[in-house]
Amino acid sequence: MGQSDVNEAGLGRRRFLTLAGAGLLAAGTVATTSGRALAMSPGDRDPFTLGVASGDAMTDRVVIWTRLAPEPLDPSTRFGMGDLTAVPVRWRLARTESHLGTPSKWIASGEAVALADNGFSVHVDVTGLDAGRRYFYEFEVDGPDGTVLRSPIGRTHTAFAAGDDRTARFAVVTCQNIARADGGEFYFHGHDHLAAREDIDFVVFLGDYFYEFGRGAHVPPREISSLDDYRTRYSQYKLRDSLREVHRRFPVYVMPDDHEFFNDYRGGDLGGVGQVRRFNHALQALWENMPLRNGHPGPLGDTKNHLALYRRIAWGTNLDLYLTDVRQYRGPSLLGNAQTDDLLDWLRTTTATWTALATPTPIWWNGGNNGWNAFTGVRDRVTAVLEERKAATPATFNPVVLSGDIHCGIVTHVRRFRDHSSPFVATEFINAPMTSQSSNQFLPDDEVRGAYNGMYGYMECIAEPTGWKVRYVVGNQTDDPNGTATGELPWHLDAGAAPGTVYQPVHQEA
Known part of the structure; x- marks a missing residue:
C-alpha cells in the first residue's frame, strides 16, 4: 500500500x-x-x-x-x-x-x-x-x-503558569484503528474536526494510538512483532493527514494502553524472552515516534526495558491532570508501588480547581475487568482518598476521571467500592473511540448518565474556575471517507458540587 x-x-x-x-x-x-x-x-x-x-x-x-x-x-x-x-x-x-x-x-x-x-x-x-x-x-x-x-x-x-486563572481546554483521543475486519479502512473524522480547531490548548492520547493485529488494510497486513514492524505501523497511522495535522498544531501528552504493544500485555509479568523482546521493540518504537521527554528506553535485548510515563500535568490554577500507566507495571499490582504512592500523594495535595485523573482503562465499577476492577487493592486505596479528600474540602476538591478502552463514550461515576449501593466519589467520562468498533450497548440509568453507542470521535474537556465541561465530538460514519463528526450537547459539573451531580443544560451551547 x-x-x-x-x-x-x-x-x-x-x-x-x-x-x-x-x-x-x-x-x-x-x-x-x-x-x-x-x-x-x-x-x-x-x-x-x-x-x-x-x-x-x-x-x-x-x-x-x-x-x-x-x-x-x-x-x-x-x-x-x-x-x-x-x-x-x-x-x-x-x-x-x-x-x-x-x-x-x-x-x-x-x-x-x-x-x-x-x-x-x-x-x-x-x-x-x-x-x-x-x-x-x-x-x-x-x-x-x-x-x-x-x-x-x-x-x-507552553502550560499556563501556576497563578494563571485562564480556562484550560483540551482534547482526549483513544482507540484509533485504521483496519476494518473486512479489509477496508476506517476514517478519522474526529481528527478532521480537531485539526481545524483554534481553541484547543493540548491533546491527550490516552491509549491504543494504533492496533498491532494483522488485517488487510494494515501495513504490514500481519500481526507485528519486530522493531521495523512497529516503526512501519506508526508510519502508516501518521500518514493520515488529519492525525499528522493534529500533531503539528497542538502539543500532546501520550499514554499508551496495550495495543501499542500487544493485546492485554502485562508489563510486570511478561511471559518469557519472546514477549520481552517484542515489548522492547514496541517500547523503542513508541519512544521514537512520540514527543516524549524521558530518555531512550534502553538497549534492545532479553532484559525488559522501561520508560517512565506516568506524570502530572499542571495548567494554571484550574487544571491538574495526572496520567496513569496501567500497563508497564501490571502483574501482581496494577500501577506498581512508586506510581501508586505518587498518585495518592498527588490526590492528597493538589490544589487546582479541577483534579483530573486520566487513565487508559475505566475505574467505573461496571467498566469490565481489564484494568482497575481486576485490582481492587489499588482501586480501593484511590477511591478512599477521593472520598476522604472530598469530605474534608468539599468546596475546593473537584475530582473527575477520564478514561477510554471500552469503545463507547459514557458519562458515569466512580463508586467507592464495586457495588451498586456504594457512594459516588468522582464523575467519570469514558471517551468515545476514534474508530474502534464494539457491540457494547449502554442505556442511561442511575449508573450511566449518558451513552454514545455506535458513535466515534474524541472528547473535549474544559476546566474553568466555576465549572467543568465535557463535549463528545462524534459521528457514526467511520466507513465513509466523506463522513463528519459533530459536537454534542456538553455535560457540566459545578465547582464545589457533590459527585453524582453531572448534568446537561437545556439548550445547546454555541
Missing part, C-alpha cells in the same frame, strides 16, 4: 491545504548550509513525510520532534535512509511563524543528530520559554547539491 492509499480521504486536498497552509507543503529547497547531506532528490524524497510534533509541555519547556523517513512504509530501505547512520538536523523556535525566517528573532535554535539506531528520530527539549504562550518551530536537513530540506512548521504551546 502506497502513501497515497493511506492518506485521510475525509480531509480533501483543498480543505487540508487551507488548514495546513504553507507549513505542511512538501519540503522545499533553499540556500546551502553545512552538514552531511541526505542522499535523496529534493523533488520527490521528502524526509519529513511523518511531519512534526510537540509534547510534554510544561510552563518553561516543550519537546519538539520529527523522524526522518523519505520512504515511511519501506523498512527494506531503512525507510528511505539507506546506509546513513547519523544525520545532523537543525531546529529553531520563535514566537511567530514569520520570525522563523529571521535568525535574530529565534527564541532558541540548535542542532540535533538523527541516529539510525533511533529510527532517525529527533527529540529536542526546548527550555527557557515563557509560560502560557504559543510558539512555532521547524527542522531542516541538508539535501544534495547544496540544497536544504525543511520540515512543516509546527505550532506548540
